[in-house]
Amino acid sequence: MSQTKPVTVGISLGSSYSRVSISSIIPTSPSSFACNSSVLSNDLGDRYTPMVVCEEDGGFVVGSAALKATMRSKASSSNKGSVLPSSSILNNLNSNESDAFFAHLRDLAANASGLGLKSTDRLRVVLSVPDSTSEAKISEIVKAVGSGFGKPSTILGVISESSAICCAHGLTGSHDSKTPDANTNWKTGVVLKWGTSGLTSTVVKRNGMSGAVSVVSTSSTTDCGGEMFVDKMMDHCASQFKRKSGCDVWDSKKAVAKLRLAAETAVRTLARGTSASVEADGLMEGMDLRVAVSKPRWGMLAGSIVAKGKTAMEECLAKAGGKVDCVLISGAVLDSPLAQEAVKEVFGEDVYRGATGMAVDEVISVGCSLHCAMLVEAEQKGTTSLTATVKTVKDVSLGIAKISGGAIEGEVLPVITPGSMVGVEITGTLGGIVKGGEVAVVNIGAGNSIVAKVGDCEEGNITVGLKLGEEGGLVVRVGDEIEMQC
Template sequence: MALAYGIHLGNSSGCLAAFTNGASSVLANDAGDRVTPAVVALNGSEWEVGLPAKSGQASSKAVIKHNKRLMNSDWNEEDLAYVEASSSCSVQNEEKVVYEFETSETKLYSNPDNITTKIYAKLFTIASHSVKDEGDLKLVLAAPLHWSSTSRERLAKCAELAGFDVLQVISEPAAAILAYNLEESTEDINVLVYRLGGSTCDASIVKVSGGFISVEKNVFRSDLGGQCLTKDLANYVSQEFKQKWKLDPQESRRAVAKLLHHADNSKHVLSTLNSAHVFIESLLDGVDWSQNVTRARFENIISSKISQYIEPAQVVIDSFDGNINKIVVCGGSMKTPKLQSAIANLLPNAEVLSGINPDEVIAVGCAKQAGLILDFPNLSLTDMNTEVEFLGHDIYLKYFDQTEKLFKEGSALFTQNIINIDNNSEVKDISITLHDKPDSEQFAKVDFNIENLQKSFKLKSTLQDKRIELEVE
């Protein structure tokens, strides 16, 4: 039995969702968390993945973070520097990127693909434990919109090495649309998809029409992320500690690492609660630190950064000529209520969709796509980038004295439309003509004999390859 799964692996964390009984649900890891840190560490001679790698004594580990940046085949020196600065292992860049993990017990070498495979293997274990019977674990992955096909193939290969059977790699904005079932909308809608992760941010305008999803505008920023909010909160705690004890934690790399770890945890707590307790054992020179941080204080700390975070969304909104009906927020950092309200205020008339935890949205959408694919067992998706032709202009239909829009611009192949026709006269034959515009010359004509039909009947039209099929029912 093949089971459907979806994974979104970001720079900071990964999320696994399963599609069963017509719905997607997020699976918790062995620690009971619904999101797994995308962190890998070598502790002594043992590999650690997820929460064990992120927590504990960082000084005894060789840790790699934000590995996803180097999974993009088009990474730049800025990405390399960011990964090296946030990790405690050496990053070498000669012909290929190589990580040097060195501990007191051993020294090992790895690369971005191997690290990604280890994270997927962790998620594969979680998925396997959710299955009673053995079977193929079918998977759909999400990748950033700007990634090339080579980068997507690397991502899929890592998941396959971990044990998954990868069905497809879809874009993150498309997965966000699927998570909220927006592709089922009977009307054309435009959606702002705003994603704020740990270290990157992007805003997209997505058009949903007839079940098809197309990205109209996109802005990607690699310098904006939740890490900035974490640093601001850590700096605040550091200043409080310094003011009381006249000791500066910023002078100790170990103390800074502790501050960032506890500030990140507090940031997530404050997304749902009005206060968070910060307790850091032996922050500096054996001095413990205990402090309560309220949500109001946290929002005041980050208030100066809000304008920077909404800028990508403002840019795509200003560049788009049309009404935006809905807003989808995703990415772990968008759990912050202050940021959600700031994005919502950009489009007061748009509906904000936030029923799913922002850090789970993309994984939920991927799982749904996997379930949809498995509903069509004969569908082959070996080519992850398939070009599809769409209708370049509207098609109108005329009969008797009526004019109907048969197909709208952008309709895909195999789109169907059914028109109900009432024949109030005594005619036995009907002539139907097709037009590019309501008042243009006909480019096709079809005659039907309706003598044996009821006065009210249906005309079914199907858009095929460079032709339109009409059928009277």
């Protein structure tokens, strides 16, 4: 690796866990490149870090160590509730705790890349956040991560989880995909993110002209989240323990904390194995917990939760017009054969499933690091063409319209509506355009507009594309050639 080249890092900030990836760029021709990405392991060998920090002995401990300490001393007042605070870091930004957490991720990336802690200024980062994150919260997160990394300019951008998933599978047309057909053989796709907090379903379409991906709709449900699978396992084990010992686990916060750790481990084991044993030494009153759970038994226990996710996927398929060519999955729940079978039942077995060999619970951080590598490559080549940025827009509504005699003619065609996801590149098509004419990009809410001239194009239809630029500004593309920064 060059001694001056930045190290490109992707960080997935989920609802309960974070993951860190590093990407490297491999030139494939004078005009194109491919990216390789690897997910980093911490000192414990885990490829994820619980988003928990707690103070201990005058300092801070992070991740799994903090989680265990938190469970011992600050268990939830509701015994049956999760003892892992959902988005605990994201709810306590720009604090000593968040600085410690993001500094931990910085050091993890610096050490894994060979930079060492004295050269962390060479790190460049792209973050992903849950799709429901507001613009105000995104700004807070960027500031907090920049503070933890010690240099705000380290953060190159923030993308949504669905955009990161598309990027990881090579669907943005921004780099050479691991699977050559990824950018050519699909038109309508669905991105599923099924993790701790619930299931998010995003319908995307491929722009046949540029290969860019546009977000059509996004919907989320929280009634089938990963925590519910753990709760179901805890309920089963607690009832078995009470039947054998007469002790009610829910009467002891410490016992609940130990049971949750054991249940989480068992749920992960059942994602890849045929059985699991939920074990906790000295769970309560000196008695040990040992509960064997077979895969068929687990299917019966978790079936009602999977059914709720299946219903959400069926609603997503209806929004996509009843047929899709591509389904991409992410999130720890989708590591389970139960959930994967539900995906096949809803969308079919013949749809394109993206690049092979990618862990579903790591794909978001991989996509972030790949996007970061693209940004750095674009910066070094002197181009600002960024085609994989997605942000949540709450108060912007944009449309396109024809211009005649210096004024807007006819109705404005909405392209971005309030609260919608701004995709990799969102497009709209206007008819009746004459050569040398003009189109307007209209901020519908504010009433103002930006005018772009149509160049040497064929008369008839013209496609106008909108995308977010490197600094968050809007880039307007008219036809195949004209781009203007707004």
